[in-house]
Amino acid sequence: MLIVIWAVEVVNLLTGYALNGILGLRPRSLGGLDGILFMPVLHGSLGHxxxxxxxxxxxxxxxxxxxxxxxxxxxxxIVGLGGLGVWLLGSSAIHIGASGLIFGWFGFLLARGIVEKRLAPLMVTVGVALAYGAMIWGVLPGQSGVSWESHFFGAAAGVLAAFFLRTENPTR
Structure with missing residues (x-):
């Protein structure tokens, strides 16, 4: 995934970030639907x-x-459901970046330990909460130029994925 992100970043940089306008997610626009798939590999700068x-x-x-x-x-x-949420309800901007996937993984890892009620996933949940717990504030609006919608819908998709992809506990 990182190889693809950085390869796209180089092409995007060389084209003056033209790919963002072409392939970025544009809410409620038929032409912006492909952004659901491409949003995670597009970024606005090297720093991003x-x-x-x-x-x-x-x-x-x-x-x-x-x-x-x-x-x-x-x-x-996470990419599909999170992106669909942004496409349906996001602000009228071009949404780009892998943060929706990151927040989705965050939500999945937090929820999985609680949903599965097994020691190993629960230990991961506690570790993620301790190391990345402050990320939860990123699902709220506030920072200009940041798609909090991607964060919110990514995290929500991650929690849903943890619920629907849970491993059955043989002791139940």
Missing amino acids: AAANTVPLIILGSLLAVSAQKVVLTASVA
Whole structure:
């Protein structure tokens, strides 16, 4: 994922960020529907892409290690449902960036331990809450130029994915 993000970032940089206008998510616009898929790989600057890189590595690695069987399905659900939420209800701007996916992974990892009621996922939930708990404030409006809608709908999609992709506990 990071290779794709950084390859797109280089092309985007060389084209004056033209890809954002072409492939970014534009709410309630038929032409902006493809942005649901492309939004996570588009960024507004080198700094924007760099800021998303570390949480992608950390949360993505935690997800890959702790939820191997559902990591791909959860990620697709987060991008699809989170993006659809932004497309339906987001502000009339071009929405770009991987933060919706990051917040989705965050929501998934937080909810999974609670939903599954098993020790390993619960330990991941506690670790994520301690390390990244302040992220929760990013789902609220407030910072100009930041798509809080992507954060909100990504996190909500992650919680839904944790619920629907839960592993059945054989002791129940």
